[in-house]
Amino acid sequence: MEYTNDEIVKFVDTLENQLIISKKIKFSFDRDWSENFPSKAGIYAIFDKEKLVYVGETANIKERMKEVKRTYNHSFRRKLGKFLFEGSKIVKGKFEETLELRLNDYYLDRILFTYKELNFGRLEVESHLIHRHHSNGLLNSLGKRNRLH
Numbered sequence: 001m002e003y004t005n006d007e008i009v010k011f012v013d014t015l016e017n018q019l020i021i022s023k024k025i026k027f028s029f030d031r032d033w034s035e036n037f038p039s040k041a042g043i044y045a046i047f048d049k050e051k052l053v054y055v056g057e058t059a060n061i062k063e064r065m066k067e068v069k070r071t072y073n074h075s076f077r078r079k080l081g082k083f084l085f086e087g088s089k090i091v092k093g094k095f096e097e098t099l100e101l102r103l104n105d106y107y108l109d110r111i112l113f114t115y116k117e118l119n120f121g122r123l124e125v126e127s128h129l130i131h132r133h134h135s136n137g138l139l140n141s142l143g144k145r146n147r148l149h
Helices: 005-021 031-036 061-067 075-083 097-110 122-136
Strands: 044-047 051-060 109-119
Touching: 005 044, 005 109, 005 122, 031 061, 044 075, 044 122, 051 061, 051 075, 061 109, 075 097, 097 109, 097 122
Parallel strands: none
Antiparallel strands: 044 051, 044 109
């Protein structure tokens, strides 16, 4: 089955709108915080208050949310830390302890999540959204994986 460019753009626009207007889930370090998310494939969006700052895709949203709180496991946390604490370095997968604690406080105060289940085309949707929002301060990289063809 082939889709036109217009059909693809409409699909991505609809999904993007659903991500943005969905009820935002406030971050928590509680063990069962990840229970807010399904064990399903999909796209997730991370907000700093109301500003979209990161878009990701995963085969299991719930498992990915368990990783988002650890600098070692998630690129968003590393990128946010480097953005907030200019000149900071990561050693053995972590920032120095005082920066990790400040980053934890930032997460608790400002970071929100939304998600949308999506079984196929996750990488393509993620890539479109990254390119669409990158100039607005998105922390995602425009790396090899996110090139539009």
